[in-house]
Amino acid sequence: MPALQPVRGTQDLLPLQMRRHRAVSETARVVALRYGFEEMATPIFEFTEVFQKPIGExxxxxxxxxxxxxxxxGEHVTLRPENTAGVVRAVLSNGLTQAAPLKFFYSGPMFRYERPQKGRFRQFHQIGVELIGVAQPQADVEVIAAGARILDELGIxxxxxxxxxxxxxxxxxxxxxEHLVAYYAGFRDKLSEDSLRRLETNPLRILDSKDPGDIAINIEAPEFHRxxxxxxxxxxxxxxRGLDALGIAYRLNPRLVRGLDYYTHTAFEFVTRDLGAQGTVMGGGRYDGLVGLMGGPEMAGVGWAAGIERLAMLIEEPAVAERPVAIIPVGEAAEPVALRLAEDLRRAGLVVDQSYSGNLGKRMKRANKVAARFAVLLGEDELARGVASLRDLDSGAQEEVPLAGLTDRLVQTR
RNA sequence: GCGGGUGUAGCUCAGUUGGUUAGAGCGCCAGAUUGUGAUUCUGGAUGUCGCCGGUUCGAGCCCGGUCACUCGCCCCA
Structure with missing residues (x-):
């Protein structure tokens, strides 16, 4: 049984979970379209340099x-750890900077070599939007509003x-x-190990430390808003003001910083308490300067990304699509008729389940297992009279229907 | 990368101070019912006890290592 294991941090999306993923990405796509974001996709791997400089060494x-x-x-390539850099690369590669403003929606897998945890995987999936080429704060508001709308339509x-x-x-x-580094330099002997490291890499992060000693030091730290x-x-x-006008509630969090170097101005996160340590469900902000950094013209940008797995864990069980009609032939002679009938019904748009073997009882069980709404029974005596027995599997009621009118009859009951 | 917890049937889990053929429920298969399902009844199959090594007359149980999952730190979606 322990034969083959998936790679650490990866997972199979079996139908039950796939439905949740699909519900998230499809809801997001439909809502994003309403906001004018067009779906696009970039490769899941890029030259390493695409991510290296923008995200930050x-x-x-x-x-x-x-x-x-x-x-x-011998090319150095990297599985994308996030998608904003890839989208900007695509904008530059395709000469789209002339077409601004650009509004994109995407959905797909990302890869990060992290220690797996609840809501954290090495291959995970994100949905996201990017609005490139608009320097006005309305863009930030629209991007956040689209995110809030998606969360709302997902019921969370x-x-x-x-x-x-x-x-x-x-x-x-x-x-x-510079002010911050100067301030913390006076506490080198008191700062936690993590924060000493942050002092070299990303001093803003020290403000977010959970270490009690750091928290004490932070009280007197220079305040950003000043x-x-x-x-x-x-x-x-x-x-x-824009968010207020739309009635979108927010909490100011001066300690909120972004992990990626290219962010400026607005930073935001939608967080939840229902997922343990991985509370961030959607995060983003403004990244003016990224396009320029990647070799394009100076161009504003704002966007967010959300983790599909995390959202999928929060939503209600999505309803299964349409319940099938089960076609059940009884006897050799009925098989080809059943095959044709199944095709007819599918052409008419119905979901049809076929059983492949077994007696009537077995096939009825299968119909039940796939949650069929109706069973269509085709036996020798029905064939002889040009009818089928149509059984309502919820009520148990059964009646004979002429084969010629069966498709219309079933289409009407959808 | 650091610290804690957990690995027993397809799933959820019992398993006594180490003791001889390792269990339950659900699910699965078959029959009761050779043209009628979801209910009910009867019967059945299924395990390298995560893996490797050690201690012991004897290990699912104790010890070491390892892998995976999980919770927290870090970081983020």
Whole structure:
């Protein structure tokens, strides 16, 4: 039995779970389309450099979580750990910068070499939207609104809370970072090991530390909002006003930072308490500067990504699609008739289940197992009279229906 | 990468201070019912006790290692 195991951190999506995934990605796709985001897809692997610089050399993702390898031609490629960099690469590769604003929706697998946990996998799936080429705060508001709408249509908006913060523009961020490093430098002997490391890699992260000693130090740390320049403040105010106007509730969280280097201004996360340690269900923000960083023109951008597995764990069991009609031939002579009838019904759009062997009792059991709504019984005596016995499997009522009118009859009962 | 917990049938889980043929429920298969399912009754099959090694007369149980899952840290979706 322990024969073949899936690779650590990967999982099979059997029909039960696949239905949940499909419900999430399909709901998201339909809603995103209403907001004007068009579906697109990029390759699941790219040249390593596509991710390296944008995400940041010091980020956890690039420094220790990427599936990178040299292919047979010696090219250094990486399984995508996230999709924003890939989308921006596609924009540049296809010369789409002239067509801004660009609005994209995507859905697909991502790969990170992390320690698996509840709601955390090495191959996982994300849905996401990107709005590229709009520097106005309305874009942030629309992107967040689309996310909230999707969560709402999935029936889980009430189980999440929107946390909001601003990272300021590039200038603000650079100055604040300098202040922070200067402040923490005075506590080198008191900071936790993790935070000492963060001081080198991403000092903003120290603000988010859970270490009691760090928390004490953080009380006196320079406050970010005091370093925001007027432009950044005005931008953030406009985003908040927009959300207020739409009635989208949020909680300001000055400690909310993003793991990826390319974020500026708005940062947000929809979090839940229902998934243990992996509370973030959707996260994103503004990334002005990313397009330029990747070699394109200076171009604004804002977007989010959400984990399909995490969302799938939160939603109600999706209803199974349409219940099938079970075709049950009795005797050799009925087999070809049943085969044709099944085709006719399918052509008419009905879901049809066929049984392959066994006596009538066995085939009825199968019909029951696949949750068939009706069973169509075709025996010698029915054939002789050009009829079929139509059995309602819920009520048990059974009647004879002329074969010629069977399709119409079943289509009407859908 | 660090710390804790758990691995027994397809699934959920019992299994006494180490003791001889390892159990239950559900599911599965068959029969009661050779043209009528989901109910009921009767019967049946299924295990490298996660894996490797050690201790012991004897290991599902104790010890070491390993793999997987899981919870927390880290990080994030």
């Amino acid at each position: 010091t980020s956890d993702i690039v420094s220790k979580e990427m599936y990178s390898f040299a292919d047979r031609g 908006l009430g189980r999440t809370e929107l946390e909001l913060n601003t990272l300021g523009d590039t200038e603000t961020r650079r100055l604040y970072r 370093h925001l320049n007027p432009l950044s403040t005005a931008f953030f105010d406009a985003v908040k």
